[in-house]
Amino acid sequence: xxxxxxxxxxxxxxxxxxxxxxxxxxxxxxxxxxxxxxxxxxxxxxxxxxxxxxxxxxxxxxxxxxxxxxxxxxxxxxxxxxxxxxxxxxxxxxxxxxxxxxxxxxxxxxxxxxxxxxxxxxxxxxxxxxxxxxxxxxxxxxxxxxxxxxxxxxxxxxxxxxxxxxxxxxxxxxxxxxxxx
Numbered sequence: 741x742x743x744x745x746x747x748x749x750x751x752x753x754x755x756x757x758x759x760x761x762x763x764x765x766x767x768x769x770x771x772x773x774x775x776x777x778x779x780x781x782x783x784x785x786x787x788x789x790x791x792x793x794x795x796x797x798x799x800x801x802x803x804x805x806x807x808x809x810x811x812x813x814x815x816x817x818x819x820x821x822x823x824x825x826x827x828x829x830x831x832x833x834x835x836x837x838x839x840x841x842x843x844x845x846x847x848x849x850x851x852x853x854x855x856x857x858x859x860x861x862x863x864x865x866x867x868x869x870x871x872x873x874x875x876x877x878x879x880x881x882x883x884x885x886x887x888x889x890x891x892x893x894x895x896x897x898x899x900x901x902x903x904x905x906x907x908x909x910x911x912x913x914x915x916x917x918x919x920x921x
Contacts, residue, residue, distance in 0.1 A: 782875045786813060819904075820876045823869045826903040828882065831891055840889060841882035852884035861886050864896045869904035 779787055789810045796803035828837030845851060852858045861883040866872060872879065886896060 817875050823903045824879045824882050827899040830899040830902055831895060841885050843885060852887050854887050857887035858883055860893050861896050864893060865900050868900035
């Protein structure tokens with residue numbers, strides 16, 4: 741049973757919460773830049789680092805370090821995305837790989853039949869490709885689909901080594917960050 745109007749409008753939330761930022765008289769206001777739209781939760785850390793970078797003095801060592809951290813984070817995210825994609829291609833073939841990994845299950849079914857298998861797949865991946873981090877959690881369906889399609893731990897290890905050999909996980913290592921599952 742559902743109640744209410746499920747359509748979205750261009751109205752701002754403050755209209756319903758009794759707070760209109762235009763009417764605020766606050767002298768202790770922080771000089772934060774306004775954000776026009778919502779951002780994905782997985783990108784909040786990048787946004788935070790970017791805003792910090794923008795506020796730092798030009799040429800400062802701290803600004804250089806923050807930019808380096810942003811670049812490393814983005815590079816690791818790209819590595820995670822491409823590694824998962826390549827593992828799908830190695831296991832299921834170049835044609836079917838991506839669609840098998842992204843396929844949702846029927847309504848009413850759990851995301852995975854064997855939760856221990858899911859944990860093993862994540863640990864094998866992280867051991868060879870680096871920690872998933874919060875960002876990489878978006879790939880849990882792919883790991884679940886590996887399990888649901890009967891991929892063994894040995895097959896996953898072989899695919900992870902193939903996809904990630906030569907990647908220096910360094911600070912992204914599960915030995916540093918711990919395993920996600």
